[in-house]
Amino acid sequence: xxxxxxxxxxxxxxxxxxxxxxxxxxxxxxxxxxxxxxxxxxxxxxxxxxxxxxxxxxxxxxxxxxxxxxxxxxxxxxxxxxxxxxxxxxxxxxxxxxxxxxxxxxxxxxxxxxxxxxxxxxxxxxxxxxxxxxxxxxxxxxxxxxxxxxxxxxxxxxxxxxxxxxxxxxxxxxxxxxxxxxxxxxxxxxxxxxxxxxxxxxxxxxxxxxxxxxxxxxxxxxxxxxxxxxxxxxxxxxxxxxxxxxxxxxxxxxxxxxxxxxxxxxxxxxxxxxxxxxxxxxxxxxxxxxxxxxxxxxxxxxxxxxxxxxxxxxxxxxxxxxxxxxxxxxxxxxxxxxxxxxxxxxxxxxxxxxxx
Amino acid sequence: xxxxxxxxxxxxxxxxxxxxxxxxxxxxxxxxxxxxxxxxxxxxxxxxxxxxxxxxxxxxxxxxxxxxxxxxxxxxxxxxxxxxxxxxxxxxxxxxxxxxxxxxxxxxxxxxxxxxxxxxxxxxxxxxxxxxxxxxxxxxxxxxxxxxxxxxxxxxxxxxxxxxxxxxxxxxxxxxxxxxxxxxxxxxxxxxxxxxxxxxxxxxxxxxxxxxxxxxxxxxxxxxxxxxxxxxxxxxxxxxxxxxxxxxxxxxxxxxxxxxxxxxxxxxxxxxxxxxxxxxxxxxxx
Amino acid sequence: xxxxxxxxxxxxxxxxxxxxxxxxxxxxxxxxxxxxxxxxxxxxxxxxxxxxxxxxxxxxxxxxxxxxxxxxxxxxxxxxxxxxxxxxxxxxxxxxxxxxxxxxxxxxxxxxxxxxxxxxxxxxxxxxxxxxxxxxxxxxxxxxxxxxxxxxxxxxxxxxxxxxxxxxxxxxxxxxxxxxxxxxxxxxxxxxxxxxxxxxxxxxxxxxxxxxxxxxxxxxxxxxxxxxxxxxxxxxxxxxxxxxxxxxxxxxxx
Numbered sequence: 028x029x030x031x032x033x034x035x036x037x038x039x040x041x042x043x044x045x046x047x048x049x050x051x052x053x054x055x056x057x058x059x060x061x062x063x064x065x066x067x068x069x070x071x072x073x074x075x076x077x078x079x080x081x082x083x084x085x086x087x088x089x090x091x092x093x094x095x096x097x098x099x100x101x102x103x104x105x106x107x108x109x110x111x112x113x114x115x116x117x118x119x120x121x122x123x124x125x126x127x128x129x130x131x132x133x134x135x136x137x138x139x140x141x142x143x144x145x146x147x148x149x150x151x152x153x154x155x156x157x158x159x160x161x162x163x164x165x166x167x168x169x170x171x172x173x174x175x176x177x178x179x180x181x182x183x184x185x186x187x188x189x190x191x192x193x194x195x196x197x198x199x200x201x202x203x204x205x206x207x208x209x210x211x212x213x214x215x216x217x218x219x220x221x222x223x224x225x226x227x228x229x230x231x232x233x234x235x236x237x238x239x240x241x242x243x244x245x246x247x248x249x250x251x252x253x254x255x256x257x258x259x260x261x262x263x264x265x266x267x268x269x270x271x272x273x274x275x276x277x278x279x280x281x282x283x284x285x286x287x288x289x290x291x292x293x294x295x296x297x298x299x300x301x302x303x304x305x306x307x308x309x310x311x312x313x314x315x316x317x318x319x320x321x322x323x324x325x326x327x328x329x330x331x332x333x334x335x336x337x338x339x340x341x342x343x344x345x346x347x348x349x350x351x352x353x354x355x356x357x358x359x360x361x362x363x364x365x366x367x368x369x370x371x372x373x374x375x376x377x378x379x380x381x382x383x
Numbered sequence: 384x385x386x387x388x389x390x391x392x393x394x395x396x397x398x399x400x401x402x403x404x405x406x407x408x409x410x411x412x413x414x415x416x417x418x419x420x421x422x423x424x425x426x427x428x429x430x431x432x433x434x435x436x437x438x439x440x441x442x443x444x445x446x447x448x449x450x451x452x453x454x455x456x457x458x459x460x461x462x463x464x465x466x467x468x469x470x471x472x473x474x475x476x477x478x479x480x481x482x483x484x485x486x487x488x489x490x491x492x493x494x495x496x497x498x499x500x501x502x503x504x505x506x507x508x509x510x511x512x513x514x515x516x517x518x519x520x521x522x523x524x525x526x527x528x529x530x531x532x533x534x535x536x537x538x539x540x541x542x543x544x545x546x547x548x549x550x551x552x553x554x555x556x557x558x559x560x561x562x563x564x565x566x567x568x569x570x571x572x573x574x575x576x577x578x579x580x581x582x583x584x585x586x587x588x589x590x591x592x593x594x595x596x597x598x599x600x601x602x603x604x605x606x607x608x609x610x611x612x613x614x615x616x617x618x619x620x621x622x623x624x625x626x627x628x629x630x631x632x633x634x635x636x637x638x639x640x641x642x643x644x645x646x647x648x649x650x651x652x653x654x655x656x657x658x659x660x661x662x663x664x665x666x667x668x669x
Numbered sequence: 670x671x672x673x674x675x676x677x678x679x680x681x682x683x684x685x686x687x688x689x690x691x692x693x694x695x696x697x698x699x700x701x702x703x704x705x706x707x708x709x710x711x712x713x714x715x716x717x718x719x720x721x722x723x724x725x726x727x728x729x730x731x732x733x734x735x736x737x738x739x740x741x742x743x744x745x746x747x748x749x750x751x752x753x754x755x756x757x758x759x760x761x762x763x764x765x766x767x768x769x770x771x772x773x774x775x776x777x778x779x780x781x782x783x784x785x786x787x788x789x790x791x792x793x794x795x796x797x798x799x800x801x802x803x804x805x806x807x808x809x810x811x812x813x814x815x816x817x818x819x820x821x822x823x824x825x826x827x828x829x830x831x832x833x834x835x836x837x838x839x840x841x842x843x844x845x846x847x848x849x850x851x852x853x854x855x856x857x858x859x860x861x862x863x864x865x866x867x868x869x870x871x872x873x874x875x876x877x878x879x880x881x882x883x884x885x886x887x888x889x890x891x892x893x894x895x896x897x898x899x900x901x902x903x904x905x906x907x908x909x910x911x912x913x914x915x916x917x918x919x920x921x922x923x
Contacts, residue, residue: 032802035770035814039792093473140652144611146472147415148655151607155648158604162645218790220778227764227775234762237724238776238837239750240784248785278600282480289477323488329481333474334466 043218052297053207060199067195073307074202075263078209080287080299082256085213087285088293089225090249092141095150095281096157097257099137100130102276104258106164106171109180109265117183119191119201123262130258131251138247154278161276176272180265191267198267205263209256213296216252225249229294279322286329386518387634393522395629396529397592399622400584401602402609403536404577410615411552411573412468417479419581419606420599421486426452426582427594428490431499441504445586452582457575464574465567483599491596499594501586525587532580537618549573605632608651675738677702677871678723678754678841683732685722685895692718694896696732700841700873700888707874707882707903710892711916716875717759719892720843724756725749737840753840759849759875761830765819769810769829772818773801776836801836807865808832809858824855831862841871848878860885883907891915 059070079101086092104126111122133156140152164171171177184190189197216222227235228242236242265271274280283306291302309328314321405419426448433439433447467475507521540546551559552569560566585594592602605628613624628647635646678700685693692715700706710716721727723734725746733742736754744752764772777797778784792798805811808828813821818829827847834842847863848856863885866872876882882889882903889906891899893915899906906912 032770032806032811032814035768036792036798036802038815039768039770039774039798040790042792043790087473093476095476140656144655147409147607148611150415150417150476151604151611152652152655154604154607155652159645159648162642162648166641166645215790216787218792219787220775220784220791220794221787223767223771223775223791224779224784226767227772230764230766231762234758234764234833236746237750237756237758237762238833239747239779241747245785282484285477285480289473320488320492322484323492326481326484326486326488329477330463330485333470333478333481334463 043215049297052300056203060196060203064194064196067199069307071195071199071202071267073303074199074206075260075267076284076287076303076307077300078202078206078263079257079260079284080291080303081206081210081213081296082253082260082299083284083288084293084296084299085253085256086250087288088295088298089217089222089229090246090253091229092246092250093146093149094141094153094285095278096153096155097284098276098278098280099153099157099160100134100254100257101261101264101280102157102160102164103133104130104261105265105271105275106177106261107258108262109177109271110170112180112182112266113177117181119182119185119266122182122266123205123259126262126265127255127259130261131255133258134254135247135251138250141250142243142246154281157276157278157281161273164273164276171273172271174273176270177265178270180269180271182266182269191269195267202263202267205259209259210296210300213256217296221245221248283325286325286332289332387637388630389518389522389526391630391633392626393525393629394591394633395626396526396533397584397588398602398605398609398629399625400529400532400587401581402606402621402625403533403618404574404579404581405606406610406613406615406621407549407573407577409610411549411556412464412570414464414468415472415475415479416464417476417603417607418482418486418599419479419578420602421483422452422455422578422581423585423602424486424490424594424596424598425455425585426579427501427585427589427592427598428494428499429582430586431501431589431594432494434502435500438502441501441507444501445583448586449579449583452585453575453579455582456578457571460571460574461567465570483603486599487596494596496596499589501589501594503590521590525591528587529584532583533618533622540618545569545572604648608647612651612654674702676700676735677704677737678873679735680723681733681735683719683722683734684730685718685727686730692895693722693729694894696892696895696897698890698897700871702737702871703868705872705874705885705887707876707886707889708892709876709879709882709889710898713894714892715895716892717845718895720756720845720875723843724754750837753838754843755834755837755839755841756843757830757834757845757847759845761823761826763818763826763829763833766817768815768817769805769821769832770798770801770814772829773804773832773836774798776833777801777804780837804832804836808835808862824851824858827851827855827859828862831859835866839870841873842866844872844874844876846876846878847874848876848881 056070056074060067063070079097082100083094083097086094086097107129108122108126111125116122137152137156140156141149144152165173168174182191185197185201189200191197191201217225224235224240224245227238227240228245232242261275264275287302287306288299289302290305291298291300310321313324317324401420401423404422405416408414408416408419429451430441430444430448433444434441439447463478467478503521507524509520510518540550548559548564548569551562552564552566556566559569585592585598592598608628609621609624612628613621615621631650632644632647635642636644639646676699678698680696680698683693683696683698684691696719708716708719718727722729725741725744729742733740735741736749736752739752741749741752741754767775771791774791774794774797775784777800778786778791778794781797783794783797802811802814805814808831810825810828810832813825818826821829827850831844831847834844844863848859851859860881863872874882874886886903889901889903890897891906891912898915899909899912901909
């Protein structure tokens with residue numbers, strides 16, 4: 028290999044290295060638990076939302092699938108874990124596995140519906156599946172508790188040692204750990220050949236087929252994985268709050284998670300996490316002002332965000348990020364940056380950020 | 384059984400009336416407008432308020448609802464919608480969901496969450512006997528009005544100049560613009576007209592469909608089904624799809640109440656599995 | 670000696686109609702292994718349609734296609750690639766968010782059957798990355814290996830376009846107007862790489878540029894109005910007065 032190629036292959040080889048901002052984000056998350064334990068139930072909620080948003084990013088940011096019913100998988104995971112704890116055993120990890128697996132299965136089974144057809148049919152099918160599951164949960168209320176919700180979800184101590192107490196500290200620790208592990212797996216996935224093939228599909232589907240990638244099969248795989256992740260988030264909710272209700276399937280949940288992913292940005296995995304934090308904070312602030320009509324402001328936020336454009340809102344943050352990278356970042360990153368800034372400067376879409 | 388059929392047809396006709404605007408918006412501007420139901424709701428609420436609060440006769444509220452919803456559409460199209468025609472479908476979906484949330488919350492705030500009723504005139508409250516079977520006058524009226532409107536739209540598209548311009552613009556906007564057709568005017572007019580029809584449908588069908596703040600969300604899936612199954616290139620496609628949907632839904636809820644709504648979704652998914660581009664779409668349609 | 674050698678690419682009475690329009694009519698094409706075979710024809714002759722039929726993007730209305738003796742008429746596009754039928758595009762179809770190194774490494778990984786592996790990072794798979802780097806060097810892309818494809822100048826993009834196809838180790842390579850839009854100064858690099866293609870790769874070249882065709886191809890097929898108008902060695906076609914007429918428009922063909 029010539030000298031010219033050496034730095035490039037080195038850069039690619041080290042693409043998986045952890046960047047400073049990633050360490051910062053996780054440090055903040057752990058710090059929240061350590062320094063502000065009083066708010067543990069809130070942190071727990073955010074962690075669960077973050078995992079749910081991550082799962083949507085996997086299909087929205089990486090597979091380009093617009094789903095109006097992602098809550099379907101969340102609900103399946105929640106009810107599966109809740110019913111498992113109620114009727115089989117209360118071990119959290121077992122219930123988590125069951126919830127994720129079942130949701131993944133539903134994802135796999137519905138993937139042929141979602142991958143065919145246009146955006147419109149996709150919207151319809153995803154919405155329809157969520158509605159069907161909602162109806163099912165409603166009708167079979169002898170099993171699910173229907174509108175009253177599933178009662179009697181009792182968890183045994185996590186790993187035999189940590190009991191889910193009222194403070195919520197164990198709950199948050201559990202949720203954060205699950206989020207972290209699943210995040211690391213997703214990150215690994217995105218750097219693997221599989222992840223690259225997804226990025227290729229997203230970038231230029233026609234060419235992806237023309238180089239031998241079985242597009243539908245890969246998309247079905249990521250859809251299944253995303254469904255399993257969403258199911259895990261639902262399972263966490265059921266387990267940490269010891270309760271499941273029909274709103275696990277609700278349309279609002281699907282819409283909220285879309286907003287989170289769009290706020291944070293798609294295609295670089297941290298978007299969902301950031302979006303979850305921002306969304307939940309917004310919710311806290313706004314429902315303090317107006318309890319009942321929070322939905323109006325949510326709608327307004329969506330409209331403004333879309334019309335003004337994610338790019339324009341994010342630009343000041345990205346400028347800060349680039350300055351920080353220029354100042355503190357590696358030499359090769361700066362060299363590549365300089366070359367890129369000399370390029371054609373096309374406007375990027377909502378997935379503008381580079382993958383970590 | 385015939386009653387159910389008529390109920391279903393009336394229901395389907397209303398769905399068609401409302402969803403036709405969505406079909407045209409999608410076919411013409413390639414814009415997925417999930418907020419379409421909100422225009423229907425606007426028309427419905429206007430009719431309800433006018434007839435029950437101000438005693439305006441029902442028949443008069445119908446054109447007023449049309450105009451009101453059309454005006455709303457004419458206001459929103461150039462200011463907001465037009466900016467998003469080139470954007471990816473995700474942005475359009477998020478935007479229209481945002482509008483729906485705003486509309487739902489605003490209506491809830493202004494009128495509360497209870498169902499709204501329209502005061503039907505006496506002649507619509509009766510029943511009509513055909514061959515021993517009783518059919519509500521109201522439903523007959525709906526079928527009649529919607530049928531006439533469907534015919535009118537079909538003729539309009541086929542015979543008038545604006546109709547030709549519209550069809551040209553749907554087929555290929557750039558070429559149409561190049562031929563001197565004012566695309567912006569066509570878009571504005573069509574959007575306003577489609578919204579107006581939705582408003583009319585909302586007013587006409589308030590009694591049948593149920594009018595409350597959650598209307599746009601409740602019926603979102605139905606409109607999507609009509610357009611996805613019926614396609615966006617013809618009038619008859621969405622009409623037939625709506626009728627099928629209406630009859631199936633009413634029949635399902637009557638015969639199998641425990642699984643009523645559920646059946647519709649399964650049928651819809653079944654149809655799409657079989658024909659992903661919809662039942663009636665031409666090859667190459669969106 | 671055994672029976673006649675298997676054709677690299679063969680179509681039999683291939684037909685494609687769109688309603689009343691017969692885009693491809695009774696095309697029976699025969700390409701021998703290792704050939705440098707050009708497909709030429711005036712604009713609108715149906716060359717692109719034929720390529721789309723060969724690669725599987727379009728399904729034929731009638732007729733069959735065989736790749737090295739195997740019937741691929743019903744085979745989905747990605748499997749044809751897996752079997753060695755690879756194309757380039759007239760208008761660059763690149764992965765603009767990836768770097769050339771990433772792109773080529775990914776194509777090679779896909780070819781090697783590890784494209785769906787979810788564990789070890791692509792960047793750490795030395796075999797694929799090294800091969801990608803070596804290939805890039807052959808295609809004069811070594812100096813832009815880690816730049817985002819979207820910032821590359823057009824000439825480099827065109828080279829990458831072809832490199833991607835070569836990375837998939839094709840048995841039959843369909844080149845769709847490889848020098849289209851490339852300024853005269855930069856086309857040299859592309860022509861060099863084309864000339865350097867291994868002899869066992871069969872090349873079907875779709876081209877307008879007659880200089881390139883006469884320099885590169887040994888056999889030619891002329892497509893007019895969706896049908897094969899003439900076929901033969903380059904010399905034969907060059908001397909054929911009917912072909913000249915078709916290109917210059919002296920005779921109109923019904």
